[in-house]
Amino acid sequence: MAFISTGYNPAKPMENRITDIGPKDHNEFYPPVIQKNKGKWSHHEILEPGVLVHVAESGDEVYTVRAGGARLMSTTMINEICDIADKHCNGHVRFTTRNNIEFMVDSKDKVEPLKNDLASRKFDGGSYKFPIGGTGAGITNIVHTQGWIHCHTPATDASGTVKASMDVLFNDFQDMRLPAQLRVSMACCLNMCGAVHCSDIAILGYHRKPPMLDHEYLDKVCEIPLAVSACPTAAIRPSKQVLANGTEVKSVAVKNERCMYCGNCYTMCPSMPLADTVGDGIVLMAGGKVSNRISEPKFSKVVVAFLPNEMPRWPSMTSAITKMVEAYAADANKYERLGDWAERIGWEKFFEKCELEFTHHLIDDFRQQAYMSWRQTTQFKF
Amino acid sequence: MAFISTGYNPAKPMENRITDIGPKDHNEFYPPVIQKNKGKWSHHEILEPGVLVHVAESGDEVYTVRAGGARLMSTTMINEICDIADKHCNGHVRFTTRNNIEFMVDSKDKVEPLKNDLASRKFDGGSYKFPIGGTGAGITNIVHTQGWIHCHTPATDASGTVKASMDVLFNDFQDMRLPAQLRVSMACCLNMCGAVHCSDIAILGYHRKPPMLDHEYLDKVCEIPLAVSACPTAAIRPSKQVLANGTEVKSVAVKNERCMYCGNCYTMCPSMPLADTVGDGIVLMAGGKVSNRISEPKFSKVVVAFLPNEMPRWPSMTSAITKMVEAYAADANKYERLGDWAERIGWEKFFEKCELEFTHHLIDDFRQQAYMSWRQTTQFKF
Amino acid sequence: MAKHETPLLDQLETGPWPSFVSDLKQQAEKRAKNVEGVEFQIPVDVVEDLLGVLELSYKHGRTHWKHGGIVGVFGYGGGVIGRYCDQPTAFPGVAAFHTMRVNHPAGKYYSTEYLRKLTELWDFRGSGITNMHGATGDIILLGTTTPQLEEIFWTLTHDLGQDLGGSGSNLRTPADCLGQSRCEYACYDTNALVYFLTNEYQDELHRPAFPYKFKFKLDGCPNCCVASIARSDMSFIGTWRDDIRIDQDAVNKYVENDPAYPANAGAFRGSKDWGPFDIEKEVTGLCPTKCMKFANKKLTIDNSNCTRCMHCINVMPRALKIGKDTGLSILCGAKAPILDGAQMGSLLVPFVEVNPDNDYEEITEIIENVWDWWMEEGKNRERLGELIMRQGFQRLLEATGIEAQPQHVSYPRTNPYIFWKEDEVEGGWERDVEEYRKHHQR
């Protein structure tokens, strides 16, 4: 594998350098029907799960077929997408904000061939490559993060938990039977790159053990003051430590009982790893939302404090998720998001109906606003 | 005026001492009809403002005539109450939790004479001694605190602001035209002895200047560490000060820009007075409630950041209060408390309808939960 | 003629509401005349000087009272608030003007016989000015001198059979709504329980052993007529566990606008006409949980979803009654805003029986567990609510041995910052970094 140069010269990095040109201009990428009718759409309709039509004031129509995708995607897959787009869509395709793939055609008769093509493509293992769905009052793709595929701080895997979850939720990806859309999100540590804090259901990897201290290396690898100040609970203080071999080194000490395993210290200092086979696992949150529709956006709430990492299919996690989805499907009103439903029936009924256990971990004790989550009324249900 | 002893001997304080006997037994004080039917009441009715009947399962009835009172009350007044109670009520009387006086009679025919008697009693200045009212969907007595009559920390007077307010609200004391009960409360400093933090309308005295420092006396009169730790914003630190005469004394320094004039330092240390003629005045709060009826109890919100002390009748204050009451009376739904109304129409409409100005002072910036009061949605009214 | 001119205060004599100025003036006059020949133990002109110093405050908008010195009665750490005037020369009658807090009776019922004894004592040994009542609930005897304190206490205890209330870092005088004595909504006998608790905890009431003040308030039902949920470290609020009792005939009387069945028991009989009663708009539609239905002349309630807010019962008291399996909920931590912001009580005990036969054992046990914890952990001048906030609601549950329930929260935590205890996490917290490094290079 010989190194092939583009012409870049490390000795003269500025030579012929192009910078700050920004992203590609989207105008180059719009399908013609989009380009033409932009800003002049009249209305749309979801014809069936995964198939939308948008009608322009001009009468033009654009049909969109939405296909699910694992966003961890090889160039092989992307090329296959291109093949499909070339065949059906004049070489245009788009991705949604939740990592689905949208194939657009400009007339109705092009829809069936496209759908058939998509539905026919499967991996040898049996999974669909391009399942059609993810619209309306159903469950769409799970937005997620890196997990064990690329990040240094995860407490669980991302792609794996998502695959396991989408497999059990698959019917609802291809259906629109729910009271409202239900968004599932996933983040593999408390940094929450998936921004799961406002999701109907959130899968969150998290640690439950205070950091280990690699005293021998700590001062060499980390800036001790940065590590100390990283801690939101002031659990870390600088401290001299004596190694097994008797040498005294500068390092830190952690007050374990103040630690909430947020991993912020580890972000700043590699000599404070948290990961642990049995300590790490999953927290489930529920009832958040983003849209301003009917009710205001709201944060997700922790509804299961801990589930162990059960590779490769996390059955306790998928079972808890399924229980929530089914209880919600059975009980909520039309247009009612999961969180609105929980608030209407009361969280005490939520736990009952979803058959989830309430434990002391679910009571907020973080910062003063925790107070606001306690019950300051005699209004409650037995 | 010769000292007359009870028999108490300061040299032998324990001699014949009686302690820890607690309050009087209420059973000695119940009117017979109460004693007899206690726990067996069937229902009640408000016959007209200030007049209630409670009907027992036994068929017995007790009629209650409620009269307003300034709770700052002389023995002369109490004796007059006793006269009335002796004349009409067999020597029984009670006070309500909001400092009204309740005269109870056990048959309907005794009601009119009692009412007439009460209504006929007036002070020479023209005010009623025993105005009948304070029930149902109206305005009852204002609970309040000491003010300039007895306390060392007030920023306004209590009895005077209350008298001024009740005079303008008097019609509603004797009416029941409002959408729901409307509770007005008053406290003369942020200690809030009136617990005004959950009132439909709250009058609150408060300071707006950091404490003065009486350096010469501070260390003599106060425990400096207590003064320092009293401050919730950590604005106070110990500090050496040089007096005009050149002597150096131990004292404190205050970071004025961190001070929120809460007066907690003055509570701990008399050498840090806050009171100021123009700095002190009144804040109005609104929209709180205590009952669990329909909506949960809620805190009052600051709706007027400052009104000057305008003795003796505080016209700016009473005018703002009247505006709120009238806007509420005109616009709220039946059974809707003031705060529920404000929340339903939105606080932006509240300020519009009550013709109150919104200023930056009304935006919370105290502690992290301030965040929860900001608007985290695109839902608002222009 | 008045001793001091009071042109500002005089303006508060007009207007319909009872004028405290007129009352003070009549009191001043009564003392000056002294037709009964009382041998006043404090200055005759105390009320005149009170008017004078108040007028001065009205003039320039500032108080003229100094911090109270430490005054009180022997062996008690509370019940008296010392107060001195900062203009004693101008107003010698109020140079010392302490208040005494007299523990009011449950439900604030009185006999005139008792009240007259009290006024007699207070004319004799004090200013004759009171608050009926203080914000905590006490009878406030407003203004006397130091030497009178023990004398008054003596008379109170010996002749009136009456003790002082609380102040300082004590239990404060517990207060209640009138409850079952005259209210059909009451779920327990507030008067009996407040009387019991006050007597049971006399020591805590009189001798400061707490980190700060502590207040009990007792409401018979969720209407909260003594505002317990907003202003007591421990609120006892009546509730029930079974079903609301419905009298269908009476319901229909309301629906038919029978005049003997006025909506909300007549609370809207004012100058505004709200139109005829509409059960859908006024009751079922306003039920916060929407657990009621009225159809075919029949009202049904899905009691498992009722949160006992009282609304429907308040609107139709002749038709709806509280359940029969009654008890109370306990909420903890309410307080005024100093220092960290106001709190309302947070629900600790959803339901507990109220049983006088075993001396309210279930209730006192909870109280004492809470106190033990607070006395152990609370800092100086830290209210219970602040301690709960500082240490977390979980600690309160542990201290009282109560299991966490969804009823404890309005919503579960929105952050995943859960503190685990070491023994809850398999393998504990001690780990060997060398072992770890075998699998994970630096």
Place this chain on the structure above:
Amino acid sequence: MAKHETPLLDQLETGPWPSFVSDLKQQAEKRAKNVEGVEFQIPVDVVEDLLGVLELSYKHGRTHWKHGGIVGVFGYGGGVIGRYCDQPTAFPGVAAFHTMRVNHPAGKYYSTEYLRKLTELWDFRGSGITNMHGATGDIILLGTTTPQLEEIFWTLTHDLGQDLGGSGSNLRTPADCLGQSRCEYACYDTNALVYFLTNEYQDELHRPAFPYKFKFKLDGCPNCCVASIARSDMSFIGTWRDDIRIDQDAVNKYVENDPAYPANAGAFRGSKDWGPFDIEKEVTGLCPTKCMKFANKKLTIDNSNCTRCMHCINVMPRALKIGKDTGLSILCGAKAPILDGAQMGSLLVPFVEVNPDNDYEEITEIIENVWDWWMEEGKNRERLGELIMRQGFQRLLEATGIEAQPQHVSYPRTNPYIFWKEDEVEGGWERDVEEYRKHHQR
């Protein structure tokens, strides 16, 4: 045969949802076969080793990636995330496995021509594994070695006309919903504005000068399809000031259950039958402000009370249209929970025009005022939201010269702890205690 056994991962090949394992395996195979004869610039078996190290993580539940070293392209402070394996001997193919963030196009529209160029480049110089797309919005090229970074950048800029996105204490790659390109609800052209802002702030995107990361997200309407309100330091959300446009005929078509007018545009066409459309139950009754009425076949909206929540429009898109006087609201401070808890954006600007003709001047002015303040006052690693929380919302208003309005709050403050500025209070703060003592003895 695969280089590493992956029994655990293999179990993720079954089930209907696209299997990333199957995809990784096909990619590994493609590289191994290399039918196109690509001169791979990084190890051929990179994907096999990726599968191997992932399997190892599945085995014992821990990641095998170390903190990234400082790698990047010359002159940029972001766009590349360094990553090294902590088992480089076992998995040499992924010993260094850096990602590059490629700034995606507005609306995430692509031509296949472009995508194929990108895959060609990435097969050649990287693992051929991507994320389409990263959580911020970028095209994530997942896994290459340090020497390739500049080469890839060169090709991207020279041959694809394509720049990198953000990482580090920079402006992050702004993202948008598809907006007017294909959505009738869009109140402004999100694609145009995101493109403009990204280009306008290239320097901020590439060269870290901020206290921490900073995110823009642009939603065309309050439905928030790019979730801007939850995850951007500054969210731009379309809205309007005038009236919702009503087509009464179309309203009645919905009411009549005309099949061409399905409720919510067909979003409920699933296996559950919700019964016929009911405008009262589904629209007017669910309107959060109850500002709508349907009577006599006519729908009326009291627009002054409408909060533009989108619900009615979502339910009846053929009958109701957003207003014509459109613009956007700006909210500030959303972020994930580290450190002080998550925030959603707080409303700073209720309404601002979106005017490409003056280069969105009103908008860029606000952005720059916010940045100036944050760069002046923000601590290291302090997000905008945290700064607002620490200093108070008022400071943000001052920094942007925006006047306080009730729209800024959901409710006014519940505590009276108002900080006054010295010049707002008559007489200021300096006072003479000696003067005071003339009127108030100690």
